[in-house]
Amino acid sequence: MPTSKRLYNWYIALVAAMCMVLYGYDASVFNAAQGSDNWLEWFDLDLKADANLIGLVNTAYTIGAIVAGWFFGGPTADYFGRRIGMGIGCLLTIAATFMQAFAPWHNLGCFIGGRVLIGIGQGMALTAGPIYIGEVSPPEIRGQIMTFWQMFYSVGSFIAYWIAYASNAHKATLGHWDWRMVVIFQLLVPSIILVLLPFQPESPRWWIKRHNNVDKAKEALRLIRDSEEEVEYEVLAIREAVEFENEAVGGSYLALFKDPSVRRRLYLAFVLNVGQQLSGQGTLNSYSSAIYKTIWPSSQTINLINALNATCGILFTLNAVWTADRFGRRWLFIVGAIGMGICMLVVPVIGMTTPNVIGAKGTATKTEPVGIAIVFLLFLFIFFYKPSWGAATWIWTSEVFSMNVRAQAVGMCSQMQNVANTIFQQFFPIFLANEGLKCLFFFMATNFVLAVFVWFCIPETMKVPLEEIDTLFGGQNHVEKGGQMLGATDAQDTNPRRNSSEVRQNDITRERNV
Template sequence: MIGLINTSYTIGAIVAGFFIAGPTADFLGRRWGMWIGCLITVIATFIQTFAPRHQIGAFIAGRVLIGIGQGMALTAGPVYIGEMAPSHIRGYIMAFWQLFYSVGSFIAYWINYACSLHREALGDWDWKMVVIFQMMVPIIIMVLLPFQPESPRWHIQKNGNIEAAKASLRQIRDTEAEVEEEVLGIREAIEYEKEAISHSYSALFKDPSVRKRMYLAFVLNVGQQLSGQGTLNSYSTAIYKKIWTSTQTINLINALNATFGILFTLNAVWTADRFGRRWLFIVGALGMAICMLIVPVVGMTTPDLPNGAKSQPVGIAIVFLLFLFIFFYKPSWGAATWIWTSEVFSMNVRAQAVGMCSQMQNVANTVFQQFFPTFLANEGLKCLFFFMAMNVVLAVFVYFFVPETKQVPLEEIDVLFGGANHVDKGAQMMGQTLPSGAANLGEKGAKE
């Protein structure tokens, strides 16, 4: 039942990511994609919070709806950020996407800890308080979104509205020359995609370079969950119960873990555009593998107390190692996976591809969460050896197959995957004698 409650969310998110989020963000705009997703999340929060007593079906239905809402928002969000950010600081800005994910975990776990201290006084509101706070940030986003400019790339792709695209860029670029140059690059790339490839989602399968990116992004997003983070996030309490008997202590550890997660994610801010995505992936995976090797070794080679728990020094050592795991995960497979996925696809398929690829995280999570409770019950901490092995495999995969994308303009990224230079080709179609300045910058970034 616990596995079903956890996976009901991911099933909703998968449905949204594969079938709803991309078309919504492409047809209505990136802002509307986020706004509608937030609205569904708010409605679903009320369904969960006020589900009739002992009606677990209503609670699970709310979880499915929250998955749909989040699947829509989590598709449009990174696409919007990637399309608005200047190429030379795109990784820097996207790192804050993961940072505020950590802020959300921080708020949730500390609310949970505070409620656990007053469980008797709160009664049912012990858990309802945790659930109802899910709508706080979506409401803030819904209020703020109408005041944000729409993606200039969407304006040109959807309506050919060049003036609206320029108006959006003027709010977030320093000079008129930057605006003109970027708009020209966008127009050239979209012209080529529309005429030479496909203006529809069929390009996901027609263009070999897009297919290659999609398969690589599938592996990276599945790998994010098989690194161990998704499972540790969902089942940290069950794992800590192998070490401690106090629920209050476990809730405090989870809250502290979320607090440190914010600090650890900050590392992506200064590393993503300095050392690159590949460096983060490889260092992060190897660091997580070492942690997943040492934790079960410590757990299996130290004696149990009469109550089945571990001594306090052993418990502290294991918690330190799991915190160290988060130190490696947050800036790498936490942040860099989102950065890489949101920036590698061309405009004609970006929203749909990001929706599908990012939801591969939930596909992996749905499958794994169904059998992990049994895995943990039968094997104890030895199950963490699985994550150690997976992280080594992921590091090798990135080293041999994943190209570096730092500071490459979005319209030029196809070259890295064996595709045509969309800006140059589009410039030729539009009768431009020279490629735009953005194209030249893209070739320089690709070579680097």
């Protein structure tokens, strides 16, 4: 039975994880909005004639997110704190929502400006959120808690698509509010986060790293750790790691490029985050409606499929709760990539080997049974993606960097997803138009290559304390070296999960004397 403090630990981590709802909602809201004839009319757009302009609307968000993730998110989370970083991101999201929902008639520039601003806000929140979760979570359940970070992406999609489905069902009554309703509901979750954030503790690691305030760090840890021994051990480990990083590695972000161990992690995390999008998920999330339109003419049917997809995404992500800390991150990566690769092989094979029929508008399309088979396989793709390259990528990225560069590194790595998406989505519509479902063979090949990459290059981080991650990448143990600098016994030896209470107490006493 979990203790009250462990439950509170889960609660504060889940509040931070709600930042991912912003990402999931916005990634889905444009897919839903561009399916509205009223949205197209309001901004005087034509899906075919203005394809490049519509693509720019989608790209505007990613540009804002990339700029924030690379240049603002890390420094803000490091200087002002993880909670402030999340709060600023939520405030910008709220402001941008009003810009999009109430953009003047035919003023697409205002809507695009809102997309850029919402990207900046989410770039800030998506940098601070996973760092906060990793820093407050015990190592033995860190993977389980971070699973909910990815799950809340699906929650965002769930809310967006079901609102789009309901709005589309009543579009005759709603008029131009059919797309505004989808956009305006983006206010809901960031408003909740802003209300809850001030009442939860700041990261204890930030208190020591930024202010060298041991008392505040202990105060925060006492709210989420079951015993004073655990608090003393963790503070000791953090102090030792910070001491080593400041003296031997350097407290600035230059360590990202000067330290070979950190640089290796940065490159590996870049590949994982780019791979997450080139697996096919990012593109399918933006262009699934375009694929479904080749089979079903009804926008209501397509909205229902997208809503069901988002619903299943929540359930599928929960598989990582019991697998991430049992079988490990590598296992999830490899199994997920192979499963996604097989799905991306079978879908185009079905499309190529089944006959076309002439649809109601005189265009070639597939029969409904073939369409159902394709939808099933795309749902199966999500079954493999969500707990693996969806959840495990965020878990691995948020836990592998040392404290001196963690905020900046996570911001840069997470936004590599948007870098990959921005580049690939510029030519995917043309790819899809020219090759049809055969374009999915590209994703098949990518996923099989990713499985091989993980097998040879990615070390397992399951249940390893954050301060000891460096040893997995050829670096020195920051806790051990920092303990030597402080003249204290290595905090590993005082770990309450490993040794007797007498040994732990002796080491804690020595640390206090120092």
